[in-house]
Amino acid sequence: MQKRPLIFTLITVFGYFAFLQLATYLKTNKSSVNILKLALKSENVTPFSGTLTTTMVSGEKKLSSQVQVWQGNGMKYIHKGKKTVSVPVISPEEAVARAARILKNYTVKLVEDGGQVAGRAAYLLMLQPKHPGNFSKKLWVDKLNFFILRMEDVNEKGDVTARSEYDSIAYINEDAGQNAKQGVSSVVLKPEETLASLSEKLKFRVTQPGNVPPGYEMEKCHLFECPDHCGMKAAQLVYSDGLNSFSVFEVQPEMSGCSKLSHCYKMCKLKKFPECLVYKDNPYTTVVSLASTVPSYVFVGNMPKETFLAMAETVKNQGAGSSVQGAGKEHEHE
Amino acid sequence: MECHNVQKSLADYDTGAVHEDIKKQMDAHLNTCDTCRTELLFLHKTSSAIHDLQEIETPDWLWQKIEGKLFEEKKPWWQVSLFRPVAALAFALLLFVVSYWKLNQPSPRLPVAVTLKTVDVTENTFHAAPFVEQYYATEAANPVSQNVYLAVMNEGEN
Numbered sequence: 001m002q003k004r005p006l007i008f009t010l011i012t013v014f015g016y017f018a019f020l021q022l023a024t025y026l027k028t029n030k031s032s033v034n035i036l037k038l039a040l041k042s043e044n045v046t047p048f049s050g051t052l053t054t055t056m057v058s059g060e061k062k063l064s065s066q067v068q069v070w071q072g073n074g075m076k077y078i079h080k081g082k083k084t085v086s087v088p089v090i091s092p093e094e095a096v097a098r099a100a101r102i103l104k105n106y107t108v109k110l111v112e113d114g115g116q117v118a119g120r121a122a123y124l125l126m127l128q129p130k131h132p133g134n135f136s137k138k139l140w141v142d143k144l145n146f147f148i149l150r151m152e153d154v155n156e157k158g159d160v161t162a163r164s165e166y167d168s169i170a171y172i173n174e175d176a177g178q179n180a181k182q183g184v185s186s187v188v189l190k191p192e193e194t195l196a197s198l199s200e201k202l203k204f205r206v207t208q209p210g211n212v213p214p215g216y217e218m219e220k221c222h223l224f225e226c227p228d229h230c231g232m233k234a235a236q237l238v239y240s241d242g243l244n245s246f247s248v249f250e251v252q253p254e255m256s257g258c259s260k261l262s263h264c265y266k267m268c269k270l271k272k273f274p275e276c277l278v279y280k281d282n283p284y285t286t287v288v289s290l291a292s293t294v295p296s297y298v299f300v301g302n303m304p305k306e307t308f309l310a311m312a313e314t315v316k317n318q319g320a321g322s323s324v325q326g327a328g329k330e331h332e333h334e
Numbered sequence: 335m336e337c338h339n340v341q342k343s344l345a346d347y348d349t350g351a352v353h354e355d356i357k358k359q360m361d362a363h364l365n366t367c368d369t370c371r372t373e374l375l376f377l378h379k380t381s382s383a384i385h386d387l388q389e390i391e392t393p394d395w396l397w398q399k400i401e402g403k404l405f406e407e408k409k410p411w412w413q414v415s416l417f418r419p420v421a422a423l424a425f426a427l428l429l430f431v432v433s434y435w436k437l438n439q440p441s442p443r444l445p446v447a448v449t450l451k452t453v454d455v456t457e458n459t460f461h462a463a464p465f466v467e468q469y470y471a472t473e474a475a476n477p478v479s480q481n482v483y484l485a486v487m488n489e490g491e492n
Binding site: 007008011039040042043052054056065067076078085087088089090094095098102130137139148151153162164189211222224226227228234236238243244245246247249275276277278279282284285287288289290298300301302305306309310312313316 | 416417420438447448449450451453454455456466467468473474475476480483484
């Protein structure tokens with residue numbers, strides 16, 4: 001009985017420290033989640049203009065490029081040489097949905113002192129994948145307005161595979177894009193569709209392939225038409241885990257307008273290849289094409305080719321039977 | 335014989351357990367010393383009182399109880415009554431934490447047997463540009479994606 005006061009003291013001390021740890025964890029976790037949410041919205045709410053350098057690393061290969069980036073009137077402009085591309089900035093609703101998806105698949109850790117980026121004090125957010133095999137990410141976020149100043153993709157080995165970093169940035173309240181309106185090409189996506197509506201439009205059953213990597217879900221799908229207006233249409237299924245993404249294109253078997261001048265000509269010729277074709281657009285982006293099936297499949301994304309091949313494996317036996325109406329025309333075309 | 339020697343042997347003297355020579359010497363001293371005589375008288379009364387006490391039979395359990403107390407091992411601190419519920423609670427908490435952690439562990443990505451043959455090709459063989467551009471465009475508004483910069487990077491170099 002004489003030991004009871006000692007036990008009570010130990011429990012009290014232990015409880016106190018446990019409470020402190022829990023409070024610190026909750027505070028840090030809440031802070032990191034809040035900073036992530038604010039960072040995702042920052043491009044929408046903060047007009048800016050800056051110089052950004054992107055570097056890709058693959059083995060010993062290194063590719064680096066510098067672009068001008070600015071925001072104005074709800075658009076983000078990216079300019080290099082004679083080319084300016086404008087894309088709509090993320091909407092607040094999209095930012096919230098993206099944050100939720102990221103938090104589902106990644107653990108977020110906040111480092112209070114992320115050092116200086118572009119002369120500005122930054123937090124460092126470290127996003128570690130919950131599913132092995134996925135990239136992790138580091139985000140350096142401006143302490144003042146939560147703007148993302150630097151981001152790095154880190155593979156499983158801990159190597160940085162891509163880095164985008166603002167060399168200089170200014171937060172301005174004017175549309176810097178006014179001076180570069182000429183030659184601007186805007187990224188315009190067709191409205192979002194459903195698998196059913198795409199199946200109806202493309203006249204074959206659009207289905208999701210199997211072996212989708214853990215953490216990835218179909219985020220949206222679009223109708224994709226050949227930019228050469230050759231008549232080639234495809235269903236684009238966009239998969240994302242919040243941070244990274246890849247697209248699966250299910251290409252309509254019928255390509256009536258396919259000509260030697262069109263993009264699709266080579267796609268048509270590929271149908272005689274029973275193999276999977278692997279093409280690296282850059283050290284970072286892999287393209288895998290399976291053209292011998294109906295429909296044809298093209299996988300594009302920042303993923304290892306093995307991931308795409310595992311998915312292609314689930315659709316390789318699809319033949320004419322999987323097509324609703326257009327299967328027979330594939331042979332007519334050839 | 336002096337007082338302190340006499341008083342040491344008073345108990346034996348009272349019960350008649352001293353040697354005859356000693357007894358004679360003590361008698362001689364007691365005849366002359368009031369203090370020792372008073373002491374002898376007190377000792378004698380006490381002995382008589384103890385002798386006159388009624389003997390009570392001790393219950394059987396008494397010795398067992400005393401023996402139990404004598405040989406009882408001192409309980410270590412972890413056998414103190416409060417320890418057990420605390421330890422049980424801590425163990426339950428540990429079980430909960432471990433189970434929660436285990437359940438939230440992602441399932442390992444199982445290797446997929448790929449039977450498809452692959453051929454590495456160049457852009458000349460497979461004109462992937464429309465698909466790649468569309469892929470980059472889809473990701474354009476994602477503020478944590480670097481794809482849009484990669485797209486422009488390609489544009490600038492082409």
